[in-house]
Structures are given as structure tokens and as C-alpha cells.
Amino acid sequence: MEEPLENVLKTAQFMLHTVQQQAQELQQLNAENTALRQAMVSQSLNRPTVSTSTPRYAGDPNKLKEFLYSVTVYFAFGFTQFTQEKTKVGYLISALSGPALAWVTPLVAAEDSLLSNYAAFFKAFKQMFERPGLDATAEEALWDIQQGNQDFLNYLTHFKQLAQKLFG
Numbered sequence: 001m002e003e004p005l006e007n008v009l010k011t012a013q014f015m016l017h018t019v020q021q022q023a024q025e026l027q028q029l030n031a032e033n034t035a036l037r038q039a040m041v042s043q044s045l046n047r048p049t050v051s052t053s054t055p056r057y058a059g060d061p062n063k064l065k066e067f068l069y070s071v072t073v074y075f076a077f078g079f080t081q082f083t084q085e086k087t088k089v090g091y092l093i094s095a096l097s098g099p100a101l102a103w104v105t106p107l108v109a110a111e112d113s114l115l116s117n118y119a120a121f122f123k124a125f126k127q128m129f130e131r132p133g134l135d136a137t138a139e140e141a142l143w144d145i146q147q148g149n150q151d152f153l154n155y156l157t158h159f160k161q162l163a164q165k166l167f168g
Contacts, residue, residue, distance in 0.1 A: 058098030061131040065167040068126065071095070088118040092125070103128055139166055 054074055057067040071092055075082055082088050093104055104125075107114055114121050142162040147155040 054095050056095050056097050057100050057129075058096070059100040059103070059129055061129055064126070064129050064131070067095070068122075069163070069167045085118045086116050089115050089121045092118075092121070100125075100129060142166060 054070045055063070055067055057063060074091075075088060082091060093101075093108070096104060106112075114124060142159070145155075145159055145162065150158075
């Protein structure tokens with residue numbers, strides 16, 4: 001009778017060892033799962049999303065100024081999620097629809113180098129959809145404006161005048 005009892009004891013010990021190993025594996029998997037969830041949340045927080053203040057743009061030349069102004073202001077106020085050129089381009093693209101989205105789709109499909117340079121993409125996009133006769137001098141001045149030694153109110157007034165010429 002001792003022999004069957006020894007077999008039962010060995011089987012029980014083996015089963016206990018197996019359960020302990022599985023418990024360790026389960027703890028390890030839970031830890032990995034938690035780390036992956038945290039990484040996903042962190043990644044989603046860094047992903048650019050269209051702000052509710054940024055209008056969608058479908059290609060209407062009469063709405064281009066408003067759209068570009070909104071995007072430019074959004075970037076100008078230091079939103080840290082837009083530290084890379086591609087991220088800025090991606091944000092702008094995420095607000096497109098209709099003909100504007102149709103224009104950019106082949107660029108995305110071809111992984112065009114334009115998508116890695118925000119200034120070049122902005123220029124090409126603007127040239128594609130802007131209303132003919134836009135005051136290029138005011139645009140250049142707005143891109144080059146600096147406060148320098150002038151007081152803030154003079155600088156702001158100058159900025160507003162240039163912006164008014166460009167954005168209506």
C-alpha cells in the first residue's frame with residue numbers, strides 16, 4: 001500500500017510544481033501586459049490629433065487662409081507634441097478631406113520626401129489651393145517678422161496688419 005501512496009504523493013508534488021510555474025508565468029504575463037498598456041497610452045498621448053479649434057479643410061480656396069492660420073497658430077503656441085517635421089505634416093493632413101485629401105493621398109502612398117519637410121509641404125499645399133493674387137510680399141514679411149528692439153504693441157500691430165492682408 002505504501003507504493004500507491006508514494007505515487008499519489010509524487011503526482012501531487014508534480015502538480016503543485018506545475019501550478020507554481022504557471023502562476024509565475026501568469027505574473028510575468030500580467031506585468032508585460034501592464035507595461036504594454038502603459039506604452040500604448042503614452043503613445044496615444046503623443047499622437048497628433050486634430051484640435052477642435054482647427055477647422056477641417058476640403059480644398060475650398062476661400063477657406064484656405066482660415067485653415068492655414070488655425071494650423072499656424074496651433075503650432076506657434078508651443079504644443080510640444082509637434083516637435084518633428086513629419087508630425088506637423090501629419091497633423092495638417094489629418095484635418096483634410098475631399099479634394100485636399102485627394103491631393104495628398106498619392107504623396108502619402110509614395111512616401112514622398114515632401115512629407116518630411118513641413119515648410120516645403122506647407123508651401124506646396126498652399127500653392128495648390130490658394131486663391132490667385134494672394135499678396136506674396138505680405139506672406140514673406142509675416143514669415144520674417146521679428147520683434148527686435150521695438151515694443152510689443154508696435155510688433156503686434158505690424159503682425160496684425162500683415163496677417164490681415166493674408167488671412168482677410
